[in-house]
Amino acid sequence: MGVIFALGALGQAPAENGTLPAAWLSGGPNCLEVPEWQVHEYNPTFYILRQSGCINYEKPFLYLFIGRERALLIDTGAGKSTAAPFVGSLLARWAEQNKRKTPPLVVAHSHGHGDHVAGDAAFATLQDATVIPPTVEAEQKAFGIAKWPSDPGAIDLGDRVIDVLAIPGHQPAHVAYYDRKTGALLTGDHLYPGRLYVSDFPAYLASTRRLVEFTARRPVAHIFGCHIEQSSTPFVDYPVGTVYQPQEHSLALGRAHLLELLAGLESMIEKPVRLPLRDFTIFPREPRQSKQ
Ligand SMILES: [Zn+2]
Numbered sequence: 001m002g003v004i005f006a007l008g009a010l011g012q013a014p015a016e017n018g019t020l021p022a023a024w025l026s027g028g029p030n031c032l033e034v035p036e037w038q039v040h041e042y043n044p045t046f047y048i049l050r051q052s053g054c055i056n057y058e059k060p061f062l063y064l065f066i067g068r069e070r071a072l073l074i075d076t077g078a079g080k081s082t083a084a085p086f087v088g089s090l091l092a093r094w095a096e097q098n099k100r101k102t103p104p105l106v107v108a109h110s111h112g113h114g115d116h117v118a119g120d121a122a123f124a125t126l127q128d129a130t131v132i133p134p135t136v137e138a139e140q141k142a143f144g145i146a147k148w149p150s151d152p153g154a155i156d157l158g159d160r161v162i163d164v165l166a167i168p169g170h171q172p173a174h175v176a177y178y179d180r181k182t183g184a185l186l187t188g189d190h191l192y193p194g195r196l197y198v199s200d201f202p203a204y205l206a207s208t209r210r211l212v213e214f215t216a217r218r219p220v221a222h223i224f225g226c227h228i229e230q231s232s233t234p235f236v237d238y239p240v241g242t243v244y245q246p247q248e249h250s251l252a253l254g255r256a257h258l259l260e261l262l263a264g265l266e267s268m269i270e271k272p273v274r275l276p277l278r279d280f281t282i283f284p285r286e287p288r289q290s291k292q
């Protein structure tokens with residue numbers, strides 16, 4: 001029996017648009033020429049940062065939203081991350097340019113893995129920065145998620161509400177963020193152009209179903225994950241640990257990829273297996289134990 005998915009919010013467009021670069025810096029070929037952080041202004045209140053592969057091969061993406069009252073940073077980088085001083089000075093320059101006071105900063109996470117939290121501690125040295133630890137308990141409290149993982153939560157940055165959905169499966173405290181202004185959906189390590197490591201299959205499947213349902217009636221401009229491991233050649237990824245990726249896949253995915261992920265997961269309910277798809281690979285960490 002086939003499943004019919006809602007097509008998304010036809011006829012609705014997000015209030016704000018933005019732009020993406022033609023390509024991102026990965027790392028190298030000459031690491032002496034590559035800055036630790038690449039900053040891209042998607043629009044004047046939404047910035048995308050990428051940490052250089054020369055610092056850490058994970059080269060994660062970080063996201064910075066600015067509202068009327070506060071700013072929200074998602075993730076703090078990998079390895080010897082200098083995210084705190086870098087984001088601090090970025091916000092100060094932003095404030096100067098916009099003739100505003102530097103907004104207080106809330107630091108949250110996609111999830112608790114080391115390549116997303118490495119810069120956390122240094123945020124204590126910034127004025128007006130609050131770090132939400134990447135734990136289920138702290139996220140429930142900060143985002144008002146009454147029942148984990150089924151209830152949605154949110155954070156209001158001042159005339160800018162970001163919805164927060166619990167999506168365990170890759171890691172127990174994983175959450176997704178949806179920016180109502182731009183229609184950007186941040187899916188962390190749950191969905192990105194690369195290897196999607198599934199550590200809890202039933203939870204991953206249920207989380208994907210919730211994301212599909214959540215986006216059925218909301219405009220999705222882009223789905224942004226935290227890494228790029230896929231190359232621009234269909235079905236081909238860069239090996240683990242690659243620093244320089246001159247032909248990498250685009251960062252942005254769309255809702256069709258979310259539907260493809262769900263279909264892929266549903267095809268392996270009986271036996272999760274590694275499944276390379278055009279733009280990402282479903283990568284169960286270990287075969288699920290049978291019920292017997
Ligand atoms: Zn992860």
Ligand SMILES: [Zn+2]
Pocket residue numbers: 058060113115116189226227
């Ligand atoms: Zn990661």
